[in-house]
Amino acid sequence: MLLVPLRRVSSGEQVSGSGLARQSDAMAAYAEARGWDLHPETYSDEGVSGFSGANLDGDLGRFLADLKRGHFGTQPVALGVEDIDRLSRQFTLAFLPVLIDQLINAGVTISVVSKGRDFSRESIKANGFELQELLLYLQQAHEFSEKLSSRITDHRGRIRASIRDGKPANPGTAPSWISLVNGQWALNGYAGVIREVIAMSQAGDGAPIIAKTMNARGVINPGTAKKRRTNPDAEPQPWAANHVLQVLKQPAIHGARLVAKPGHNSRLRNWKEECARLKRQGKAESELPPRPQREFESEQPNYYPALLSEPEHRLLLQQISDRANPGHSRGGACRWIGQELTTCSECGSALKHFHSRGRKGEIYNYLRCAGKERGICSAPLQRFDPLQAHVLTRLSVGVLQELLGLDATGAQQRELAAAIDAMESRRGDLDRVSLRHAAGERALEEADDPSELKVLVKRQSALEMQLEAAKQQLADAEIQVELLSRRPPAAEAAAEIQEHVSKLFKTFDKGEDTFEQRKSINQQFKRIGLKIQVDTAGGRVGMAIGDGELDWQPLAPAARRYALNSGMVDPIAAKDTATGLQVAVAGGLESGAPGPAADGSKPGVVTVITSEDATEEAEVLELLREQGLEPVEQGS
Structure with a gap:
């Protein structure tokens, strides 16, 4: 007789314990006492549940496959287990086809080492009570697991209730950047890493680039950081793109915690039993029911300390989705810097990119109200080159600093x-x-x-x-x-802010702006919560940041184009007239870049007037004086 050892432990913690070695020693002694040969290879299901039937996909399943293909030769085979629960803890009727058809009737002897019993086809044929005894052992193993499962379910129910009450629970499952300190959740040092990951993603970097950057800097991945909370000597592991996405998609980013619905393991066990039953009936894999997915209750808000607000996190996830599925816009390109931020003042619908070709093949880019396509809006098309110049020249230096990621405040x-x-x-x-x-x-x-x-x-x-x-x-x-x-x-x-602003304006003025530049600025617009509303019929544009009130100003395409060409940031007045345009700026013009005078003195007020219309000119000058500024006139 050839004794083939089958070992099994249910959890990862038991793998590192003495259970596997104890089972091996017991079976070696059993084979020696019986005078049997011991198979040199041990089949071992480590950290695999016998209650769910997962071991049938593990080494127990491998043993059955090896047996079927004659791996053990002509020698009679005994499958050695320390106790019957090492073989299975499944519901008896669910495991019965495996026990009878694939083991007993296939000529395999079941050797239960702890009981000193060998169950074979011959012994059961000679004494029918042996089968009842074997089934009794299997039923006892299943009932023990049922009781244990019930206790675990009750425990998880108490944890779920604690979470719903906002009480800290299961610190081991907390994200890598959150620790339990004095009974309260708190951001730990690794939160700085996650903030950097978030900032890089907001700036337009994809998961592979972020992972590569972190690895180049020698930053440990989230899994290692989590392990080191309890094991400071845990081996460092590199980042991968999936680590980045897993972190960014966690509700804990905005302070929420997911709460799993109860019953998933039970549904999983039933699914496996049903699949096994259908396979025995000859069903193909494609005909099997889908694996049940873990289901979650609604998020528990404000559970962890947040790194982003929920709207900010939702926007970040949308940006990630847009990068992964670029087909949301034509060719996946960011056509203009206000994409997905611009709405129609008439109906509130989004303004979307639209282009047409001239007779000579030239392309004209417009924004068209989505409501017009649905027949609920009559707003005309809007050329977006003038609108882009308007948006850029209406941004203050402070906002541009933020968009460029610069910090001049210390x-x-x-x-x-x-x-x-x-x-x-x-x-x-x-x-x-x-x-x-x-x-x-x-x-x-x-x-x-x-x-x-x-x-x-x-x-x-x-x-x-x-x-x-x-x-x-x-x-x-x-x-x-x-x-x-x-x-x-x-x-x-x-020190570099003026140079950056100047280069930015010159690039857009010359039409040399790239997809990456537009995309980056657009993503930063989204981050600061910029809103743009266009009144195409009235020729005006409203802008606000966050929940602020819209500030309406004339579109003034010629004046704004002039301001963009001259490097003027946030001019006090910009308007087109019947005979020209008018632009007024509080600040000196030096090398095309706005800002204070080189000697640090208070800049003068420059008024650029290209109109002969005295009435229009007077309106601009009056606007300047209302703000306490003394105009310096400069004709064109």
Whole structure:
């Protein structure tokens, strides 16, 4: 007889324990006691459930396949298991076809080592009660798992109720950037990494680029960061694109937690049993029912500390979807910087790209109201080159700084200084706890009184927990300082703002703007919540950021084009007249870039007048004086 060992443990934790080795030793001793040969290969289902039947897709399934193809030769085969529950914990009737057809009737002896029993076709034929005994063992194993499953379900129900009450639960399942500190969820040092990932995605970087950037900088992936909360020596693993997407799609980004509906494991077990039944009837894989998906209840809002608001996160996910499915616009291209942000003032519908060709093949780009296509709006087409010039020249320098990712306010330095202070504070906390811990160790060595020793042991145990927490908090603070230190200096960014603005304007004025530039600016518009509404019939444009009130100004295509060509940011007045155009700017013009005078003195007010219409000119001058500015006239 050839004894083939089959080992199984249900969880990953048991894999690292002694269970597998114990089962191997028991079966080796059993084969020796019986005088049987021991098969050199062990079939081992590690971390595989016998209750769900998953082992039939594991090494038990491999054993059955090897048996069917004659892998074990002509020698009689005994399948050795430590106990019957190592073979299966499934509902008895669900496992019965495997037991009878694929094992017993196929000539396999079932050897239950712990009971010293061997069940074979011959022994059952000689004593029918053996089959009943075998089925009884299987039923007992299933009932034990049912009770255990019921307890786990009750426990999960209590966890679900705690989550719905907003109470911290299951800290081990918290995202890598969130830790449980003093009974409260808190962002840890790894949150800085996730903020960078979010910022890169908002700026238009795809998941592969973000992963490559993180790997180049030697940043550990979220899985490793999570493991290191309990195992500081966990091996670092590289980022992959799917890690980036998994992080960005988590509801925890906006502070919510998903709550799974109960009953998934039960549905999964029933599905596997049904599939096995259908396969025995000869059904093809394509005819089997689909695998049940895990279902979730509504999100529990405001559960974790958020990195983005829910609207910001929803917008980010839409941007990711748009990048993955570029067909949402013609050719996937960002046709203009206000794409998906612009609506019609007449009906509120979105303005979408539309183009036509002239007689010589030239292309004319327009924006057309989606309501017009549905027959609910009469707004005319809007050329978007003038609208693009209007939007760009209405942005203040401060907004452009934000769009370009520049920080001239010193906020980065302040954030870094605060992080360094926090790190030093954490280091001080660790030093204090270390001293108390060392004093406790000395007190334990010197204690003789048993009652005193008991108190000291309890106190030292609490200090050890505080010491570990202090080490983790210091490590988190050090990571945050390192991340902030890698940012480009804000002073350099501030010094380059004028050059960036000037280049930006010149690029768009010459029509040399690229898809990537338009896309990047469009995504930043979305991030700051820019809204654009166009009154095509009235020739005016309303703009607002966030929930602010729309500020309406004339479209003034000629004047705005002039402002774009001259590098004028946010001119005080820009309007087309019957005989020309008028543009007024608060700020000197130097090399085509707006801004303060080189010597730092208060800039003058420049009025560019290309009209002979005295009435129109007077309106512009009056507008300037209303703002307390003294105009300097400059004819064209």
